[in-house]
Amino acid sequence: MAQADARALANGAEPAPTDRAGRLQTADGVPLKTALRRAERRRKIAAFLLVAPLLFFILTFFVFPIAQMMWRSVDNPQVVRALPQTLEALQDWDGSDVPGEPVFAALHADMMADLERPRVAQAIGPLGIRLNYELSAARSAISRTARQVPNFEAPYRDAFMDSHRLWGDPALWRIIKREGRPLTSAYYVAALDREFDDQGNIVRRDENRRIYVQLFIRTILMSVAITFLTFMLGFPISYYLSILPMRYANLLMICVLLPFWTSLLVRTSAWIVLLQQQGVINTMLVQIGLISDDGRLSMIYNMTGTIIAMTHILLPFMVLPLYSVMRNIPPSYVRAAKSLGATPWTAFRRIYFPQTLPGIGAGGVLVFIISIGYYITPALVGGQSGRMISNEIARHMQQSLNWGLAAALGTMLLIGVLVLYWVYNRLVGADSLKLG
Template identity: 75%
Template sequence: MAMSDASGSDVAIGNETDSKGRLLTSDGRPLRAALERANRRRKLTAFGLVAPLLAFILIFFAYPIMQMMMRSVDNPAVVNALPQTLEALESWDGQDLPGEDVYAALYRDMMADKELPRREQKIGPLAVRLNYEISAARGAISRTARTVDEFEAPYKEAFMDAHRLWNDTTIWQIIQREGRPLTASYYVAALDREYNAEGEIVSVPENRQIYVSLFGRTFWLSMVITFMTFALGFPIAYYLSSLPMSKANLLMIAVLLPFWTSLLVRTSAWIVLLQGQGVINEMLVALGLIGDEERLSMIYNQTGTIIAMTHILLPFMVLPLYSVMKTIPPSYTRAAKSLGATPWTAFRRVYFPQTLPGIAAGGVLVFIISIGYYITPALVGGQDGRMISNEIARHIQSSLNWGLAAALGSMLLVSVLILYWLFNKLVGTDSLKFG
């Protein structure tokens, strides 16, 4: 007699039992142990098949995300460069200037490495890190490091003569506050907040508040773009699903055609179309719809971002909708009409509810892609059409404030996860259909 285990393999069962009454296989092994062994072999085989994909995800997806989130709180510069200064500052009350012992400790820290290249390896990151908190800190530390070899006691006067910033309690408060391996300063800055002289978190001046408004603009533009792709994509998908397969395939090629063109080329084409002297404005002027002095401003603003991104992301809405609409039997609508429903009622009460899984899938797909989009807003968005991804890229490429960029990226990631969790609670991810 043969019995199939969970993996589909046959386990031969004999007619004999052991002293405890347990069935034995044909080779004399207990049946239960043989099945457990076969099940373990099946699990190891399955794990071996998915192991390359799992390793790829961990190395190239999970690990970089963890590194980004760690960098948003990592704060080694002050700890590595000024260990003795931080120890001396433990007894400082934070009110008046520190005493001579603190300045002497700062001198010893700066003189810890006699060789100038090794000293700069610590002093350089320290200057950059403190400059994020207070302007002129980089110049103060760099100038002091170049002349510290000539300092003599009393060191307090020597440091004050080297740069005026050492005569300011603010720099010492920052050193004391940031003298920890981990910091929340990047997240404080990402929320348009800062520390005051008392160490309290307060709002920055209104003319410096940019990140919160950028987050709001990013989510607002993403919602508008998602709605626009739905408004344009639903009729296209409906028409595709009603055509014979041969004609539908030809039209589907037109829908997928943008994927065969570089994203940069498509975005650049919109610049040509939307600019003040572009094709669209020239046509409107030629038709007499607007005057030459009344040309529409459709580029380097939110309008340009919405138009270009709607065109680029439209296929991501059409494909899930089409895959769902194709599975809806036309007989349902005909039956509703035969029972007295008007075409609009039949569409609203019978057809449209069955397309909701496709709408949800396309909406989630377009919305999440829109939130993190970078190239199109950078080229056609200008100042008004910028999104938070452009600010993250600026800090990575220009200001080199990777900690703040990591904090902004982490907040964006958490925001998306929260929105996805809410979507799962309200709609349910099990209802999504991507094809």
């Protein structure tokens, strides 16, 4: 032992060996960097193997679908695929009147060519659906014409106009020309409650057809309200839990976490029992005379219902980070403040509260981001006024089948959340987030 030490000491006095370029070498003459890389390689491989399954899973089922969704919000293949010759013929059209015979001839050729294709590869059906997003009745025009097109004879212009009046409408042709590109902004234009006018300018829609912007604003306001409510309810209980002895704290924590463990449907039916107009709360209020029998409050199937239910569901996401932050604030800080002459309120405001900010930030961001994209609760208890943007996205996914619009709305939601996160990071610093 003593000998080994002595040798180490002697070595330390000599300069370490280097190669000609002055890089450090090991005792065997291998460049030090190479030796280090070799030694680290095994560790790196092991680390990668540990991460690989989850990485693969996330790439396949998270990153890829999201990229797919964002692509779908601008992808626009239908017109290009179905009407290549028509689009070529439309290039010189000025857009003011119904196009001339050459365009209709090309349209006829395109439609005939499509009929030659095997049924699964036919492009006319998707074309009708796509054009219908922009102009209702376009789908029926196309499908009806498609059935008659084999019997058409030149001049095609009249034949088409006879088969459906829409072929005589320049608006349809403007849409075909505008959407005759592989990428489109039309879904985003629609998602922002805007449309193209006759000159191709983007203008706001008629007042009664504006839905999404207002829905986005409502979603954000409701999320803010829910975040605020969970904070108001969660802060005191978190504080109380944090000063309790561990075993009581754990017991109470279970009560807070109960929403995690009950089925959403069970809870929803409980809320219906409680909140409906003939429900427990209304009946009690009537009986104690606070409200009259015909003044019963509507607390479900509207915004109130959504906010009540979501506050309940999301409360644990606020309580958990707050609790974990508060648990780690030693009581000596508040004591120190008091010993320095601060009243209990000042000690709380100036010393305790600022130290809970990482927990408030984490809980707030978590609750806000979850609620801004929440779907199931608004769908169950939201009624009309309690709907959120995600319900609209779901409607376009499942009922109207306008996936492009759904993707545009979803992408906007995603970008909104990322922007919020970025702002939070700039203001507070994401590294101060404490999620439990």
